[in-house]
Amino acid sequence: MTELSRTAAFGPDLAGPILVEGGTEARLSIAEMAETFGVTLRALRFYEEKGLLRPERKGARRFYGAREIGRMRVILQAKRIGLTLVEIREVISLLEGRSSRMSQLRSLREMCARQEDLLSEQLEQLQAQAKETASVVAALEGLIEANPDA
Numbered sequence: 001m002t003e004l005s006r007t008a009a010f011g012p013d014l015a016g017p018i019l020v021e022g023g024t025e026a027r028l029s030i031a032e033m034a035e036t037f038g039v040t041l042r043a044l045r046f047y048e049e050k051g052l053l054r055p056e057r058k059g060a061r062r063f064y065g066a067r068e069i070g071r072m073r074v075i076l077q078a079k080r081i082g083l084t085l086v087e088i089r090e091v092i093s094l095l096e097g098r099s100s101r102m103s104q105l106r107s108l109r110e111m112c113a114r115q116e117d118l119l120s121e122q123l124e125q126l127q128a129q130a131k132e133t134a135s136v137v138a139a140l141e142g143l144i145e146a147n148p149d150a
Contacts, residue, residue: 013077014091014108027063030055037072047075050085052092081115 033055034041047053048062052075055062064072071092078088094107 013073014112027065028069030062033064033072037076052088081112082119083115087111
């Protein structure tokens with residue numbers, strides 16, 4: 001990642017958009033944006049199609065300013081923790097809304113806590129499935145060892 005993509009307020013990316021130091025806003029082309037965040041051009045176009053990114057357009061070219069760079073940080077962290085596109089849109093709306101910063105943080109905490117609960121439940125289910133699968137594998141190994149010539 002470039003320094004531009006790392007410059008943010010302390011805290012998780014979900015806690016708010018990127019802050020760019022200095023008076024001039026940096027702008028990235030679509031290729032630079034893709035390289036900065038390790039995503040494909042197709043992914044950027046997909047996020048634009050879904051209304052999550054709104055790059056500035058000059059002819060057929062797209063340019064991403066600080067706001068879109070911040071949004072991308074939020075999108076990617078939200079995706080990493082398993083939020084859906086609808087939930088990611090909610091996060092962005094929340095962060096760009098008019099509610100107080102503390103209200104935003106509390107709402108984000110609630111969303112992330114719900115996601116944590118969901119992931120914990122899924123982890124328990126996966127652990128149970130892994131245990132059951134190990135039991136089946138052990139039983140099959142026993143049958144194979146008991147009948148090596150079959």
